[in-house]
Amino acid sequence: MKRKTIYFTAPHQVEVREESLPALGADSVLVETICSAISAGTEMLVYRGQFPQLKDSYDALSSDLKYPLAYGYACVGVIKDTGPNVDKSLIDKLVFGFQPHTSAFITQPASLIFAPASSSETLSFSAETCSFIPNMETAVNLVQDAAPILGERVLVLGQGVVGLLVACLLKEFPLEELVTSDCYELRRKASLDSGIKRCFDPEDKSNSVYAQSKFDLTFELSGSPSTLNDAITLTAFSGRIIVGSWYGEKKAPVDLGGAFHRSRIKLISSQVSTIAPELSGRWNKARRFGVVWEALKRIQPQKWITHRFPSEEAAQAYKLLDENPQETIQVLFEYKS
Numbered sequence: 651m652k653r654k655t656i657y658f659t660a661p662h663q664v665e666v667r668e669e670s671l672p673a674l675g676a677d678s679v680l681v682e683t684i685c686s687a688i689s690a691g692t693e694m695l696v697y698r699g700q701f702p703q704l705k706d707s708y709d710a711l712s713s714d715l716k717y718p719l720a721y722g723y724a725c726v727g728v729i730k731d732t733g734p735n736v737d738k739s740l741i742d743k744l745v746f747g748f749q750p751h752t753s754a755f756i757t758q759p760a761s762l763i764f765a766p767a768s769s770s771e772t773l774s775f776s777a778e779t780c781s782f783i784p785n786m787e788t789a790v791n792l793v794q795d796a797a798p799i800l801g802e803r804v805l806v807l808g809q810g811v812v813g814l815l816v817a818c819l820l821k822e823f824p825l826e827e828l829v830t831s832d833c834y835e836l837r838r839k840a841s842l843d844s845g846i847k848r849c850f851d852p853e854d855k856s857n858s859v860y861a862q863s864k865f866d867l868t869f870e871l872s873g874s875p876s877t878l879n880d881a882i883t884l885t886a887f888s889g890r891i892i893v894g895s896w897y898g899e900k901k902a903p904v905d906l907g908g909a910f911h912r913s914r915i916k917l918i919s920s921q922v923s924t925i926a927p928e929l930s931g932r933w934n935k936a937r938r939f940g941v942v943w944e945a946l947k948r949i950q951p952q953k954w955i956t957h958r959f960p961s962e963e964a965a966q967a968y969k970l971l972d973e974n975p976q977e978t979i980q981v982l983f984e985y986k987s
């Protein structure tokens with residue numbers, strides 16, 4: 651059996667390769683992909699050749715990256731066949747896999763996340779909704795690492811998919827104020843449409859938020875290292891800044907010699923591959939995914955899909971994200987059955 655897989659072959663170079671699937675093992679299943687979501691922040695680092703050479707990133711997806719590279723981690727599909735040691739009742743189940751963008755893949759059932767079955771108490775999940783699983787898990791992890799406090803003033807810098815999800819989760823907390831920011835009008839509108847009362851353009855330094863606001867908790871989710879300066883400027887004495895962006899090899903001067911030095915601001919790195927040590931005694935991946943499913947049900951993030959491309963048009967999809975990101979929120983690949 652053949653499959654089509656998207657490969658990054660050099661900076662700004664993408665191709666779709668037809669290749670043979672490995673044999674179906676006795677303990678494995680065959681999944682045919684329905685759709686896969688581009689994680690724009692991470693994947694644009696790969697597309698642009700801005701990823702660092704990490705031997706151990708605590709994340710197998712980001713370790714030892716080099717071209718040619720099949721990359722991605724948001725495939726949703728249906729189990730079409732099983733090995734002899736696997737229960738045949740799994741056939742036709744909707745599943746999510748942390749797999750590169752590909753039309754089909756072989757894996758073991760334990761590595762898959764099964765969509766909850768439809769019942770009178772539980773909404774069924776579409777493939778498009780399931781494609782948001784990794785970004786929603788990231789958002790849940792960011793909020794857990796931040797541990798918002800009753801009555802805090804919170805700022806989210808960046809309203810890409812992860813920033814929008816974080817803002818929607820924070821909206822459920824009893825905060826004094828929740829403000830968001832993004833340089834793209836489309837994303838600011840999505841934030842406001844989600845019920846956020848104030849979303850500003852960070853490039854407008856005359857905005858009153860710069861003169862008046864000091865936030866207890868700030869999330870830096872823009873993907874731009876220079877935005878850390880805005881985070882420092884806008885965070886109050888002894889506040890917390892959660893850095894969820896992966897900058898790769900992108901660098902920018904960060905002003906740590908000014909107010910930051912006496913501010914007692916905490917810079918906290920947050921990444922979804924691990925669970926914070928202070929939570930790991932009570933939390934594991936399974937428990938966190940339970941929270942993810944409930945959050946997907948409440949937020950319904952598929953409304954933020956702005957573009958759908960057949961996988962054969964991968965080069966056009968990445969070119970769009972590279973050259974006109976202001977037109978996009980979530981870009982999805984679709985696969986022919």
